[in-house]
Amino acid sequence: MTTVPELYRARAAEGHLTPDPAQEDALPELERIRAALANPPRRGLFRRAPEPPKGLYLWGGVGRGKSMLMDLFVETLTVPARRVHFHAFMQEIQAGIHRLRQQGQDDPIRQVAASVAHSVKVLAFDEMQITDIADAMIVGRLFEQLFERGCVVVTTSNRAPDDLYKDGLNRQLFLPFIDLIKMRLVVHRLSSDKDYRQDRLTGAQVYFTPADAGARKAIDKIWQDLTGGHEETLTLTVKGRAVELPRYHNGVARARFYDLCGHALGPADYLALTEAVRVLVLEDIPRLSRRNFNDARRFVTLIDALYEAKVRLIASAADAPESLYVEGRGSFEFERTASRLREMMAEGWGG
Structure with missing residues (x-):
């Protein structure tokens, strides 16, 4: 079983990446999640299922290696995971909600979230950003449902959580999602000066x-x-x-x-x-x-x-x-x- 730091060092030795202290500082957080998923605590006879590990919100400037670290992390996982651009994922979600509404289904967000959680344990998002009011209005409840079903979220972003959907229409309705991120994900800044x-x-x-x-x-x-x-x-x-x-x-x-x-x-x-x-x-x-x-x-x-x-x-x-x-x-x-x-x-x- 390969750890994230081991894979990082191997790729550096092969010349596929240049070691960077800021990237190396993020490795323990990624490894924390990988190890917890690979060796989950056992569920007792009369106990609830153990809480999944906290996810990770990895943010920093363009070209700092966030997506490369995400790729390494996903490569080490032994549980079902999906690596996807955040914008593409939200388009799929909106299409699923629209389809269920046309069918007269109640609570389409809950049903879409259940479908996602049934297929994957880890959602690895590239470039989380919110620019569309339709996304902003559903993303909080969607992620509440995903977390309730045990999904672990690891995401990259060019922005700090507090800057998501900045100056967006009806932003006050979006603020609970920022609080949810801070509660369910470890926020880590990749502060490399190198692009x-x-x-x-x-x-x-x-x-x-x-x-x-x-x-x-x-x-x-x-x-x-x-x-x-x-x-x-x-x-x-x-x-x-x-x-x-x-x-x-x-x-x-x-x-x-x-x-x-x-x-x-x-x-x-x-x-x-x-x-x-x-x-x-x-x-x-x-x-x-x-x-x-x-x-x-x-x-x-x-x-x-x-x-x-x-x-x-x-x-x-x-x-x-x-x-x-x-x-x-x-x-x-x-x-x-x-x-x-x-x-x-x-x-x-x-x-």
Whole structure:
């Protein structure tokens, strides 16, 4: 049986990670949970089932290794566990509640929670954040039900619990969930000063032209380095619209230009994307003109959203930024977008 610290040291010895004191400080909390789940106290004949161990809320800046630690933790578990992006999990929950309501079921939150708890013992969430009022209104009761059924929650977040859903609509109704987190999870800050995700891109080319086989090969290498070969599809639902990121892992997304700019998306959709993603790989940006003006307009909006949110961009395009849109309505305004693309290509930009 491998412990979390043992696996961490093994990966460091193999060169797959660089030992970091802040990461090592978090290992005892993860190991505490693993050991308690692997060796639960025995239930007496007339005693209630033992309480599960407290979970963990691991928070800190982007690129500090939180998700990597989560992966190691899940790898050591011997009980049923599910590793999932928090936003994707809440979308599943909302869909389940909606389906049960349509069937006329009473208390759909309770039934959905029971279904989840029946299939897993540990829920390992990546990037807990609450931006949707629909999520904010149900998450407290949902997690009460999960905890009552013995689920152990381990989650990463870029925010301290008190900053979740900050300035959100009807936030006072959400505050009991923050209290529940503090009661049922150990809150641990990963306070490393090093951003490993940025380090991987230091000195690397991030804009490739033309968008040919050579560009794809170079981007494939960057993608493998950033994700370790792990990926899933992440679908963001914004005002009833689906924004699909075909390839996603640990805050890094990969999509083609048409995926994000060839559909009727707008500022709210791109804002949701920037809340879920810290690095975006955008491939096959074409030359733009009056023929694809709507795509060009959406591309400008997307770049503005990425720029304001300091999301790192890795891109392949048909031409240099200044030559992407040289004629047609809006080409003059595109000069600002080209300038922003140049700035985003600079080493050390973003964070």
